Amino acid sequence: MARRPSGIRPAPHHASLGEHVNNTLEGKVVLVTGASSGIGRATALALSKAGARVAVGARRADRLKELAQEAPGEILVLEVDVTDQQSVRDAVEATVDRFGALDALVNNAGVMLSGMILNADTAEWTRMVETNLLGSMYAVHAALPHLLRSKGAVVQISSTSGRISSAASGVYAATKSGINAFAEALRQEVTAEGVRVVVVEPGFVSTELTSHITDPAIQTMAKNMAESMRTLQPEDIAGAVVYALTQPEHVAVNEILIRPTDQTR
Template sequence: MSDSLHGKVVLVTGASSGIGEATALALSKAGARLAVGARRADRLAGLAGRAPGEVLTLDLDVADEASCRAAVAAAVEHYGALDGLVNNAGVMLSGPIAGADTSEWTTMVRTNLLGTMFTTHAALPHLLRSKGTVVQISSTSGRVASAGGGVYSATKFGVNAFSEALRQEVTAQGVRVVVVEPGFVATELTSHISDPAMRAMARRMADSMRTLRPEDVAGAVLYALAQPGHVAVNEILVRPTDQTV
């Protein structure tokens, strides 16, 4: 890893666990100055205690546009700039469409899709000034939809579409847009599924393969962020070797 991230200011959402936590720690080890946001403030405090570099912890609910704007503003006020944004916050509430609790659909759309849009919109003026980078944590579900995952996939397809349109709008101004699409990762994401059959299926899938670790995805994020300014790695698809779709 080069020292290209040393001193850069990066905001990571959903940093209280999983991919977000691993990415924040990896960035800190690479010398970045961090702002980390999530709803679970106690976990962020623990993260800050383990990171070797400077970490600003932020109370952030990406489903709330005002919270997104406040988090970005706080990061810029504290550090004086913003060089990178990693939109990682997300939820996966899988289940069949028939008979679904549609409030879970609203939660996924507001968190996964609108949350990414809100935070990107708030950060963009600062990233345009710094010629920075936006990293969107999407999913293989943003490429292939499957039964029981229709709404989750819809949000991730939406993230991919939003990101490509954004890339076309800002790439000539020096802002890079990166979409990282992980396959099955060993995180607590599936534990939030309320449908018992879908939760059991997710456990069986995890047991059937050598899943990715959050650190594997963090490595992909760092790879993209550490490229020289004239190099844009716009898309990284990373699956477990054992995952077929």
């Protein structure tokens, strides 16, 4: 038998995308905010199909009950307002009480009230900051002690607007940029403790998000822009979340930018 020269080790085997050792979420506990529609709903269903026990939170509890009937696994329905710190803390505690742990938080709750800065209704600015940015911060704050114990993960659903701001999306983009900045600081604080932080930045996704826009001209502009391309589907983003969460423990997918092929910026 031929002998290997001294000092030369065999090349390590690197798993392909289909060979991940930890490609299941069986038994893991995940809390998803903003789960009543769109990306949050699709993500909750995808996580359930992957074997996770999922707590779903949103203000529209009736929609969550419908989701629970569709999911293949165990679902905990929670009426949650992410702008209310006590509501968020209660949701986290209810999740841990029900399932005994918390392995991942998916911060998805958000609103997009696009509009020009001149003559803007600043109450809409407040709503976006409180929901998109502060809401995700409150959820992290409440969940983090449990995630440190489980060496879990935080997934922040951001946006391409967090990278590239544009006219009529100044405040929305500011909230998403803030999510990115907060996530990076969080990552630096907890990565040595085994907690992974993932930022997912979707481009145009076919959801009801643009229906939140109150300015008819801006809503029409957003609708026309979406119709000019093959938009992403919520399931595309859900797949990215599942991908990030099913990597081996030593692999941290910190950022996923997903645009429709047809989206130029």
